[in-house]
Amino acid sequence: MSESEQANPESANASEQTGAPDKVRKLTNILVISVVVIFLFSVIADRIIPITDNARVKGYIVPIKPEVSGTVLDIVVQPNQLVNQGDPLALLDPADYRIAVRQAEQNLEIAGQNVGAQTANVAAAQARLTSAMVEQANTQQQASRVLAMADKGVVSRAEADNARAALASAKAGVSKAQADLEQAKQQMGQQGEENSQVKAALLALEQAQLNLERTVIKAPTQGGVSNFSLSEGFYASAGQAIMTFVSIEDIWIEAYFRENSLGNVTVGDEVEVALDFAPGKVVKGRVTSIDWGIDWGQSNQAGKLAQASEQTGWLRQTQMLPITIQFERDEVRGLLRIGGQADVIVYSGDNWLFNTLGKVWIRLLSLFSYVR
Known part of the structure; x- marks a missing residue:
């Protein structure tokens, strides 16, 4: 302690008492300024x-629904397993549908014999057309999803171009198969092609082949299956979801x-x-x-009065x-x-x-x- 403070102890005590409030005031000012700076920074940021x-x-969450009914013979995929587009997910019993195809082929042959026409090439061409049509339908579904998201900007233009190219390729495959079928019909002869019995037999064969193709349930895109408790022997009904595809x-x-x-x-x-x-x-x-x-609930049913919002005040x-x-x-x-x-x-x-x-x-x- 200095000589002046020793000579005047009351003055030293007063100085210490004055210094303490100054420190508190300084700390308070720092805290207030810090809070204001942080608040302004948060608002601007x-x-x-x-x-x-x-x-x-x-x-996209896609429910997998078989297009034909049948007993599940095999479940190819495991829950949450990653699969690629077109990979089989499950197999339905194709026995009845194979019989239906053979029956349709016999009916076509009988119709051809009735008009003196050769129908083997027509049947083979019809099978190729059916397969191409199934592929086009699957590609069309995938392309529609991709192009819809491309319009929103969710997927890139390259992905949209790839989807369009795949769809164009599938359509070209169908066109080629149709051309081959027409060529086979012309070789069969005008009389056989225009015969109503042959026409009916061809349509029945196409439907039978299509149903047989649908016994193999395939992945619509790359992804995985979830939320299914399926086992061999389960009877799957057409149009009823059997698993969820992500x-x-x-x-x-x-x-x-x-x-x-x-x-x-x-x-x-x-x-x-x-x-x-x-x-x-x-x-x-x-x-x-x-x-x-x-949607914030602004719509009111007819016959009822409008409802006022309960949000009031500055901090709503x-x-x-x-x-x-x-x-x-x-x-x-x-x-x-x-x-x-x-x-x-x-x-x-x-x-x-x-x-x-x-x-x-x-x-x-x-x-x-x-x-x-």
Whole structure:
């Protein structure tokens, strides 16, 4: 203690008492300024790099329904096994349908004998046409799904072009098979081709061959089957679902953001995604569409009075709006699950500071997926 303080101890005590409130005031000011800075940063960041954890992986869920009835002879696929398009999933007993084909062939031969025509080549050409038509139908279904998502921007143009090419190839196969059938009919002779008995026999043969083809239940796309408890000997009825197929070819993410976070978000903005099923991985993507609106219960039934919303006040409940995101699936192939959760951040501008902070934060969230 200095000589002045020793000489005047009351002055020293007063100085210490004054210093303590100053430290508290300084600390309080720092805390208040920090809170204000964090609040302002959050508000600005929410407009430049909006982020949400309300996001789900979505895709096509296809119920597998046999087109013909029959006893299940063999289940080729296991639950959740990855299969490719066209791979057999289950086999129905084809015995009755093979008999029907042979019966139809005999009926065609009898009809041909009645008019003095050779029908063997016609029967073979008809079988090739039936197979080509089945392939075209399967390709048409797949192409329709891909092109529908291409219109929304969920799948790339290359995938859409591949779907169109596959469909064109399938149509060409049907055209060739039809041409071969017409050639066989012409070789059979005009009289046989125009004979009503021959026509009826050809139609019956086509239907029998088609039913026989349908005893092999095939995968519509690449994906896996789930939610089935099927065993050999089960009688499958036409039109009744026997298993659920999850397509992994056409997968996208639907993310819900607060509506006041989407002011600067536009189609084409860069996106980064952290999937819960793939901790530590961050996948890049793009915003492909922003929904125009959602159902908030505004419709009222006729004969009833309108209902007023109960949301009042400044801090009313936040409204969430969905956006669709296409992401690079090759980096997480085999790790995707329909309905899986994800964190999504959108970079709506070229602000290097906020974008850098956003990239750091989404990677931290991806690491958090290991423990949450």
